Amino acid sequence: MKKVEIIKANRTITDRNKTHSLQLLRVGAYCRVSTDSEDQLNSYKSQVAYYTNLIKKNKEWVFADIYADEAITGTQVDKRTDFQRLINDCLNGELDMVITKSISRFARNTLDTLKYVRMLKEKNIAVYFEDEKINTLTMDGELLLVVLSSVAQQEVENISANVKKGLKMKMSRGELVGFQGCLGYDYHPEDKSISINEEEAEIVKYIFNRYAEGAGGSIIGRELENLGYKTKRGSSRWAESTILGIVKNEKYKGDILLGKTFTVDPISKRRLANYGEEDQFYLRNHHEAIISEEIFEKAQEILMKRSIPRGAHISNGGNIKRQKYSRKYAFSCMMECGFCGGTLTRRNWHSGSQYKKDIWQCVVSTKKGKKHCPHSKGIPEEAIEKAFVESYRQLCHGNKDILETFLKKLDETLNESSVEKQFAKIQKKISTLDKKKSNLVDMRLDEKIDKDTYEMKFTETSLKIDELLEERTSLENVLENEHTMKKRLVEFRKTLHNNQVLDEFDRHVFESIVEKVIVGSIEEDGTTDPHKLVFIYKTGLADSQNGVFFKPKRKNAKKTNSVDIMNSGLCSQTSNEDSKTSSLASEHACRNSSTFTNKRELKDWWVHDFRIKSYHFNCERFE
Template identity: 60%
Template structure:
């Protein structure tokens, strides 16, 4: 018996099906988007909304669910399009049967996002209709055409991004300000594209740099600004140490401009990274009025570089965090292992609580790595400085006179600035000779071998003079810095003749570091000796009291005379005028 097969022709489309039920009316959701907030684009946005409203109203088999539209957002990242996300959620909830949009580029400019959402909606029998391409995702035979067209849309984005990036680089190369809004201390005028000093905020910038140069860390400066009630550029009252470091690193405060600090990896993810040499940067000197001098800025950078040196070397266990939270932070040096001291709190939460400073090597690695160091009471170190300062003040005339004599002898021996002036004249003369030599060669007045020989001789001489000039400039700057430090030291001494108690400001103004202990005599190591090294190079040493040592018995100094300060927690005082630090 032969089989008979009757073919029943298809009469509907899958797009007519809604959640397994047949329907003659489609619930339609138009989607519109513009990528910028310019007047032209916003007019286009309004036109799209009006167009789709009219389009749906003319179709009897369509019913409008809602118009979903995003203004001034990119099409490369779906997460930033709130209305797009709302539309997709409504589709998943079964409220929409078909999405209508102008083109693939309006739906998404990312190939992966286009395919992801088309497939997701297709599983729910929800169609996406692209008008310009005339593609209905439920009736198309395959995804090949969609992939090709969405890839073209993505390539268009990448081409636009490359052209924009090229244009921005050309502006930077001309010295134009690109992408700057404002920063603390400066105001930005969008009309003239110029920046000007904000007098009120500039005082905060000068304060930050001055405190940092004086030895403060970012943590302490941030705390001081918070307590003083100063506000950040964003209006926040609480300051962070990262904000302080951002100010210190910002070259704008010395009047220069560095552009290209960050770059966009690609226009799809829009991920930005710090520029570590992957893209060109553009540095403009004397771009605008500075808030701090170049000398202060460079000094701050030198301090910043020194404090971060260990971290850059990648040494484990030696993170050189220089917060200066406490007066003696990063100021105490162990004489035995040459590491810093850290602050610890003994008997915390009890009436016997006290702050003690201990060698980092001893506390972190173990006593066997620095067996001779001892913990010192913070109060003992403070009292020792008061005694050291009294000694300096009572004899400061002789000490300063001695230092001035040494400084004058050093300056008279070096004369870096005078030699530098002479060197500049010699360099200028050699450059003129080199230019004349080139002219002679171009005019064919000398032969090529002679030219090359003479040019090599001049170039070698010029290179030697330039190297000498670099060294002399450094020496001249060191002489200037030393002179300024000496003058500052004298000023502090005259202003603060005596200290009734420990004063952190005075301490940080004149002391460079304190060396704890001495290993001069291997048989008699002294862990309680404190050597104060002042910023001028002057030093004096104080013998701290050991725990359990009685201070009632008058002690004699090294000369056999009674010590005038034996009634305090510090005893023997010895004055050592050290070599001036250049």
């Protein structure tokens, strides 16, 4: 056997890109502190001074640079700019060794520690951890490094858990956490209180009032920009998201919700909206309110209707459509096609010319084609407004006794409802069964009943509770509808009392008492009436008007046509007292006779036999 001579390894670091060995190591140090407290900053300065002296005193080392991150967490590398500079310098061949205090100073994430240590090791660059006395080039394996870096990461998670616990204890005591003020309020850190900023509060009131009136976030934003108002941060631009954020904020009614968001884990630091994953703390009447409870709730109701997701659909006669909610115009999302159930949208005819007019048309017909809704026709906005004025006039005067009787019956029906009693009874049953379940558990723990009997009784009781819970949910919906109807009755009577006479269309009156308007209908004999307008009031009343009688005069109509119609005897004006007491609709029929410029329109008018469809009420449920 031949003799083998062993040549001992030389631990001197060599530069493989050069032919000669490097006698001196180019050394850089990395320092970091995680907070900006005074003690931590002093520690940061001490680390920088210590490593500068340490490297310069060693005759075998050449001082390369000090890399230091101030008040930055060690769990996320991408936020540590000097750490990134250190790695880049190493990869560019400017360093031979990196020295740092401990593994936790280098990184608190096990994955990052191993990733960058291996990266530098491939480049023959050592990382030396002083506290652990580990040199990554001379260590036999990564096991020790993995264990110690895992300990560093666990330390971060323990600190995070303790901090979370402390914050929750503060919130449970009603202390403000993470709040630094918002538009309309100033924050006082000395006593952790908030007070109203009167100048900003006026902006908040304007936003809520306009939103409650039906204006959208983008519209309100443009109005604020035109008025010259600025945001809390001094920006003159008002984004829609800013407006909606203010509308959603419960602080403006005097309450505070703590714990709206939470941190998923201390490593990624990712924050999510809290939908129940973590505890929340609601403080009522915490401070002085800027907005009343009523206006805030009205804004939330509108916000809820508008925030229906794009994927939410409803079925109507086999057709699927997406619900929308916009209040830019008085009739927005309140017009329904009587033929296909689709909504009506506002369109401009002859835009830019003297014949311009606003028309409401079925969106199914305009977007999918006339064949999908062949009977629908466009109806002028002015005609809808005038028809409502006439319907409201009849509502207040012509059928006052019938209206009062209807409202009285509706009120009596709601007051006689036994839903509240049923709800209380079910609640009592659920409470009794919960106690029974608790007793069963106690009896089982005391071994007073056997396992089979316990499981049978417990399952039986649980099923009964589930049934009662479903029934209670159903009753809650009915109860909520009844409360809504009672509230509508009060508002309906108030509106009627305050607006006895309505000479012209009033959007506020319309929106306060009308639920929706159905345009067009199919009569019992099968004939279609595309001009029929049915106003569905919020109390359940329904009134129909003939839209033909309220069509505005055409700007290009021939004057001779109106003379011919007048001479034909179809519309006669008399000076007797009866003509003075004729209805507003009849006046429209005569006054707007010039609108019938062709035989077809004249025939449609004749078919209705000069009669306005009488006011009728949907009282079937009370008979």
